[in-house]
Amino acid sequence: MKEVRVDTPGGSYPIRIAPGRLDRLAESVPADATTLVLVTNPTVAALYGKRAEAALRASGKPVLRVELPDGEAYKDWQTLNLIFDAMLAHHCDRRAVIVALGGGVIGDVAGFAAAVYMRGIRFIQVPTTLLAQVDSSVGGKTAVNHPSGKNMIGAFYQPIAVEIDTDVLNTLPAREVSAGLAEVIKYGAILDAAFFAWCEAEAGRLRALEADALAAAIARSCELKAWVVSQDERETGLRAILNFGHTFAHAIEAGVGFGAWLHGEAVGCGMVQAAxxxxxxxxxxxxxxxxxxxxxxxxxxxxxAPDLGTERWFDLMQGDKKTEGGQIRFILLPELGRAVRTPAAAEQVRRALDLTVARQAGEPSAIATLA
Known part of the structure; x- marks a missing residue:
């Protein structure tokens, strides 16, 4: 087992990475926990729900399962309330522990529920997608979407543990694998040029989910993110570099409708635009x-990227959380392995859009690629 530690003012916790961790979840359950609230969705529950419940019950604690609708389109306030409704109906107290079993949507929504239920209870991340394992489960960002923008309502709130079972990736659809790999290569682009070069050499093996390559990629990604988050928990400075490609990506997701593109697909395309x-x-x-x-x-x-229209692109990017005083601040690369946070001239942004939006015949359009 590989263990990476995250140390922040908001909490210190382990990221445990190994095959079979799903069967050892009881190791992360606090002794004083009253109820374990397993938050998942029907797709993940059908694959791993019984195993996860059995592992949690081995701790001797009762387990309440809450299934949320599946997909980014349900990462909203109404879905969040389903967790609160179930917990209040079962009289869950402040020593209840939420266990998020699923991808980034489940982790974000369940984590936000933990952050605000009775002003904050403990939670455990059990990510089941590659993207969630290398990115969203680590670092304590929790949120729901708003029609005006992605992740606009949320909190920084750290889990007490992240349990990464690499075996669960064998059931991922190919699109989900690609989406997760986008976040993997992001770490190389912004922090570690040697890791980026390693990803170039190992891209085929990573897409094929070869175990040794995948374990190395997950571990290095978690190490890099843990280091950044430990330096800047609440994104007041350094942590902003983790948003490389995300200003464009969030515009794509909002522009085409949440859920039409996977988050990692939008990040991959957004990194090309940011480059x-x-x-x-x-x-x-x-x-x-x-x-x-x-x-x-x-x-x-x-x-x-899809052709949203230049003005629509600017409107969506202006609404991004990284905008300050009406000025869009991008994460850009002076060189591979080093990122800076900086504004860009409107004409430069327009030129970058011209180079990366599918407008001309013969360009490999984003929609055709995904189809």
């Missing part, structure tokens, strides 16, 4: 931008 903007506004060498586009394509993510 083009980096060439124009941050001095990234042309060859490095081409490497990013090539690797995003190699892992199976779109490299051209």
């Amino acid at each position: 083009e903007l980096s060439v124009l506004a941050a001095g990234l060498p042309r060859g490095d931008a081409d490497r990013i586009r090539a690797l995003v394509s190699a892992i199976g993510c779109p490299t051209y």
